[in-house]
Amino acid sequence: MQDFSADTAERPESTAGTTTATTDTADGAPAVRVDTDALTLTVVVCAYTMDRWEVMSASLQSLRDQDRPPQQVVLVTDHNSELYQRAVEAFPDVEVVPSEGRPGLSGARNTGIERARGDVVAFLDDDAVAETGWTAELMAGYADPAVLGVGGGIEPYWEAGRPAWFPREFDWVVGCSYTGLPEHSAPIRNMIGANMSLRREAFDAVGGFSTDLGRTGTLPLGCEETELCIRVGRHYGDGVILYRPDAVVHHHVGAVRGTWRYFTSRCWREGQSKAAVSRMAGARAALSTERAYLRTAIPRALGRALRPGGGSPPLSTLLALTLGVLLTGLGYLTGTARLVTRRQVARQLVVALPLVAALVLWGSSIPATSARVGDLGGFGLAAAVPWSFWTSLGLLVLGFTLALHRPSRSPLWPAVYTVALLALQRATQALVYASPLYAWAWKHIDIIDRLSANGGHLDLSNRLAAMAPYDQWAGFFAGNTALVKLLGLRTALSYAAWAPFVSSLLLLVPLVLILGVFSRDRRLVWTAVWIFYLGNWVGQDYFSPQAFAFFLFLGVLALVLRNLARTAPLGRHGDADAAYPLGAAPRAQLPRRERLVWLLLLAPPVAAIAMAHQLTPVVLAVGLMMLLLTRRYRNWWLVALALVVPAAWDATSALAFFKLQLPAMERTFGDLLANSQAGYGTAPTGTGPVIVSWMDRGLSGIVALLAVVGVVRHPSLRRTALPLMLVAVAPMPLVVANSYGGEMIFRVFMFALPGLAFFAAAALRRRPEALLAEADAGTADPVRAASPRRPVAARLRRAVPEGRITGWRSHRPRPVPAAAVTLTVLGLLAAVFVPSYTGKDRIDYFPKPETELVDAMYAQAPPGSYIVAPDSNFPDAYSGYDHYAYWWLADDTTTPLSALLADPAGYIAKGMAWVGTTGHAYLLLSRGQQSDVTMQGLLPPGSYDRIAASVAASPSFRLILQNSDGKVYAYVPDAGTVNR
Amino acid sequence: MKAALSDLLSPYRLLLAGSGWLALLCVDRVADDAPLRVAAVLLFVLLCPGSAAVRALRPSRGGAAEGFLLVLMISLSALVVAATSLMLAGRFSGPHTLIVLAALTTVTALAPVGRAPADPG
Incomplete structure (x- = not known):
């Protein structure tokens, strides 16, 4: 045989x-x-x-x-x-x-x-x-x-x-x-x-x-x-x-077996068996034949049984048919229910329990935190949240890691956990603070208030000085003004506090879509999403044109990467790269008409970005131009759209801005040192601010470092996710080009973050083994390209192996070590994120008395008044800004600081003198400014107290308002002259 | 012809076409920041202009998430572009913005749909 x-x-x-x-x-x-x-x-x-x-x-x-x-x-x-x-x-x-x-x-x-x-x-x-x-x-x-x-x-x-x-x-x-x-x-x-x-x-x-x-x-x-x-x-x-x-x-x-008893019990059991098969093979496959059987065979049988004069005694056959179907169905249902209760619920509970516990703990931490926000220290909210908040965060990281390392394809649990993370990260402040964070958010509300009051009259000239660009790029404010009017609200203040949570949540869909273009691996995609949110400490998620434009930016990018790919010849490793377990096959090219449709659909967002923000259209255009380097995303029409629309806007509505600013921009172009200098927290002063500033820089550093490791570790992703890398790199030269008020470096980091997060997540994953074919021999010979025994350096040298890669063999799954790595990295990022993101809240949060003080001042100050303060970090600073002139002492670079510090009251009075005897000038000293100039080191240590003491003693200033959070002085012109 | 007519008169399409005007009615008749007014305005402003545009142009590909993203992006963009343009034209008001969006939505919702070509290329 x-x-x-x-x-x-x-x-x-x-x-x-x-x-x-x-x-x-x-x-x-x-x-x-x-x-x-x-x-x-x-x-x-x-x-x-x-x-x-x-x-x-x-x-x-x-x-x-x-x-x-x-x-x-x-x-x-x-x-x-x-x-x-x-x-x-x-x-x-x-x-x-x-x-x-x-x-x-x-x-x-x-x-x-x-x-x-x-x-x-x-x-x-x-x-x-x-x-x-x-x-x-x-x-x-x-x-x-x-x-x-x-x-x-x-x-x-x-x-x-x-x-x-x-x-x-x-x-x-x-x-x-x-x-x-x-x-x-x-x-x-x-x-x-x-x-x-x-x-x-x-x-x-x-x-x-x-x-x-x-x-x-x-x-x-x-x-x-x-x-x-x-x-x-x-x-x-x-x-x-x-x-x-x-x-x-x-x-x-x-x-x-010919008895009713056997018939009924067998039907019942069959239903239960089907439930078991459904669980093992999936309900669709397990029941496909049964559905067809129920649709055709059974109705026919019923019809036959009911037909008069059809051979068998109709009644009992009819009963058997009905009973059989019913019992099998019931058996199936009870089988499903029993299997669900015993096994699946247990499994779901493992994932659901940390989430529920985390949300309960978070909820319970809110009242305790609210009670402490009145007097925040150098670590901001990070030092004020109780243990329950930190435990909640830890549980979220743990539960998310569990959900991610389960053998399931469903995005439900990772998505639910991500939303919960966003709530903890970016809704806590909305819940514990009575008003929106950031003087800038208040400024944006003031702009909407002005447009609301003046019937939407934009001033495209430079008359509004530092506030002029907000009219020249008014998109975000115009949209919100319309919304405030239509909803019948008094001001955008009522919803602005929730902007960080909402704008971050909006990013979730485009983010997942973008990452999904380059990886079929669910774990990689969702880990990258978390690294993105944990790494995005820069706080550009508040009520701002940037947050809005960033959503549209990511959305445009997602739709471009998904739908405007072209067919490009596969490279040497093309086939192997397309099959890379952590990567994804390249998107197929759509027919010409479809591409045109997508281009048309992209036009409104591109226009809205151009109308709403100065920087984002530039970053978008540069990013799309960088994509021209890849054959797969070479879309000249798209680049033309991204260039022409903003250019048209800049040449019309924003023309005055460029006429004024172009010479200054030319001067600072290429001044790397000046442009990369971070204006915000350049010289943090005090233990808290110094540590927080190290933490936020460290957080950016960890993400960037992980991204580099990911790029090195996965040559295949380097090739397939090249577009993502290019888009991340594209805005970096802008650091050289312009300082953007000292903010450029943070903005560039934010725009690069999706790409950084993708490769950072890839860094946490092992490289699958490559199966190589000898170049000359026709037979495929499995070679371990990345043998565990080979040293790391040798493995990295094999990044581009000499033989052709024919396929990949995934490592034996080791869920526990893999989960431990994810847990450690995400846990570390989460721990550093909280102080990085909320560590400056003493500066950025304005308790109610401070707002009341400012509003009382503006209620007294007649139009044309001169408002002076150490800096603009106070709520409602720009209330009715088209009627006032401002002088922020710490921002004034025209005269040396020593002049101010030598005789603060005299210096300020001199600066106010232009209002004359009929004009009005006010000096505001409040806690937000005190925190800002002290903790950020905007003025030398002790300066704020010195100014306050000097002004209090000077006859040129009369104290007109005072409360727990600050003082307002009115300028007394005559006294000043007498004093001198 | 009959199919085109029934498509034109489909409840979804008619509702979409009228959604902006319903929102305008709410703005006109319902008190400031009342829940009904907030719901009607937000639903229309965030979803309807985008849904109408997506329906009219029918991009072939994309799942639910992508469709939702597109609808949201186009709706928000339409709001921004409409409000800004009205401000530049000196005709801005809340209802004016809504009228522009409602008209745009009606036109795109009722526009004949270009069928996807039988053979790609």
Whole structure:
């Protein structure tokens, strides 16, 4: 006999015999046919009881009588030594083996499969008798190499005669072919266990029958063959399972199986089995055939039963049909419910519990935090939040890591955790503070208030001085003014505090879409999302044109990367890169009309960006121009759109700005030192501010460093995610070009963050092993490109291996170490994020008394008044700004600081003197400015107190308002002159 | 012809076409910052102009997330562009902005849809 012991885990073509002709396959498509004579057959018969000895003997005899006898017959006795002994003696021509698996049909069949040597393994029940043409019919089905399994028809042999009421549609109850199955040779989803066969290599590929299902003794929890067939179908995407009704066996149906009792219990059990299969194989696959059966076979049967004069007694058959469907459905539902309660809920709970605990702890931390915000220190809110906040943050990181490392494809839990993170990060302040953070947010509200009051009259000249650009790029303010009017609000103050949370939440969709273009790996994408949010400490998420424009910027980028890709020739590693487990295949090119549609759809956002912000259109245009370097994203029309729209805006509405600013911009162009100098917190003073400033810089540093590691570690991603890298790098030269009020370096970091986060997340993942082909030899030779034993440096040198990469082999999953790495990195980032993001809240939060003081001052100050303060860091600073003139002492670079500090009161009075005796000038000293100039080091230490003392003692200033948060002085012109 | 007419008169399309005018009615009739007014205005401003544009142009690709992003981006952009343009033209007011958006939405919602070409290229 032929030796079948060699490994045959190849495609069917390689094991099959010679190709002989081309005809039609089972599904009608012409294909190669194979001579099936060369195929060998093993038949496995499983038995568990002596009670069926007679039938079993007949069953084995029917195999001997086959026109095409099988090469091997294996009889497996299922944990019954008496049966085994008797069978060994009685059937010397049969291989009798005891089951080595778990008791039950599946375990016995798996034992048979292990003993099988034939190319094809067929199963025959011990109570079934095959017709003489059975094996020949089965084997003929394998002529098509795509056929993986062939099942045949099963005719019931009723011991006590067929019950008159028993519907043929329910013959599956007794394990037989039923009405509803194809009447001619046709592909089906699954075979019936009593008469089925599969290529042996399929078992090698997907394993045997599941022992979690299957009958144990008489307990008829079946469906194991259904589950196996679904598994095989999944493994071989294009494989076919064929039903050949002419390969007939006769199934012995005992008297007990013809009873109502057996019928109902079997239906119930079948439903439960289906639930189990659904859980293992997915409901769609598990129930596809059943849905079709319910749609067609059952209604037909009902129609037949109801038709007058149709053979069988209609009433009882009708009852059987209805009862059968109901019980099976109920069984399915209870099976699903039971399985869900016991297993899935337990698994979901593991992920849900940290989230619930985190949210409860966070909620409980809010009142405690609110009570402490009145007097924040040098660490801002970070020092004021209680332990429950930190525990909550820790639980979120833990739960997110758990959710991410579960074998699930659903984005639900990572998304829910991300929203919870955003709430903790960016909604806490909205909840604990009575008013919006940041003097800048107040300024933006003041601008909307002005446009609201003056009927939307924009002033495109430079008359408003430092406030002029807000009218020249008014998009964000115009939109909000309209919204405030339409909603019937008094001011945007009511919703501005929630802007950090909302604007960050808006970024989630474009972010996930962008990352998804470059990675099919769910873990990589969501880890990158978290690194983005934990690394984005720069606080440009507040109520601002930048936050709005950044959302549109990321949105445009997402839509461009997803829909405007072009077909480009694959590089040397193109095929391998497309299959890289952490990467993604390049997006396909859309037809010309579709591309045009997307270009049209992108026009409104590009226009809105141009109208709303100075910097973002430049970054967008530069980014898209950088993409021209890649062939895949070379879109000249897109670049033209991104250039022409902002240029048109700059040449009309913002022309006055450029006329004024261009000479200054030319002067500072290329002054790297000046332009990269961060204006915000350049010289932090005091323990808190110094540590916080190290932390925020450290946070940027960690993210950037991780990104570099990611770039080095994954050469394949470096090639496929090149567009992302280019877009991240694109804004960096802007640091040289312009200082943007000392903010440029932070903005550039923010615009680069999506790309940085992607590669930083990749840094946490191991590189899959490359399978290399020798360049000259045609045979593929698996070579470990990144053997764990090889030192890191050598592995990195193999970044571009000499041989061609033919594929990838993922490392054996090690969920615990992988999760530990994610947990550590995200935990560290989260811990550093909180002080980085909220550490300056003493400067940025204005308690109510301070706002009241400022509003009282403006209520007194007549239009044309001169408002003077150490700096502009106080709420409502620009209330009614088109009516006032301002002087911020710390921002004034026209005279040296020493002049101010020598005689503060005299210096300030001199500066106010221009208002004359009829004009009004006010000096405001409040806690926000004190914190700002002191902690940021805007004035030398002690300066603020010196100014305050000097002014208090000077007759040039009269104290007109005072409360717990500050003082307002009115300038007294005459006194000043007398004093001098 | 009959199919085109039934498409034109589909409830979704008609609702979309009228959404802006319903929001305008709310702004006119409902008290300042009342929940109904806030809901009507936000629903219209954030979703409807974008939905109408997306419906009219029918980009072929993209899942639910991408569709939502597109709708939101176009709606917000339309609000910004409409309000800014009205300010530059010296005709700005809240209702004026809403009228412009409502008209735009009606036109795009009722515009005949260009069917996707049978053969790409």
